[in-house]
Amino acid sequence: MGAPAEEQAGIPFTEEVMADELPMNCRTPAVAEYDGTTDPQEHLSQFENAALLHRYTNCIKYRVFVTTFAWAAQ
Secondary structure (H helix, E strand, C coil): CCCCHHHHCCCCCCHHHHHCCCCCCCCCCCCCCECCCCCHHHHHHHHHHHHHHHCCCHHHHHHHHHHHECHHHC
C-alpha cells in the first residue's frame, strides 16, 4: 500500500488532516519561531497555550504548528 496522495505530492499530512478546513479568520498564533536553539518543550507548550486560545481543532494544530518553525529548524 502506498503513501497517501498528499504525502506523494510533498504534503506530509493525511487526508483527514487536510479535510479539516481552516476557518476564515485562522491566524498563526503569536509564538516565537522555533529555530532549534531553544527548549523545544517550551516552544510546544507556548504553541499549545496559543492553540487553546484560538480554539484550534487537532487537525488545524498539526497544520499550523509547522509554520512556527524557522527555516533552519525545518
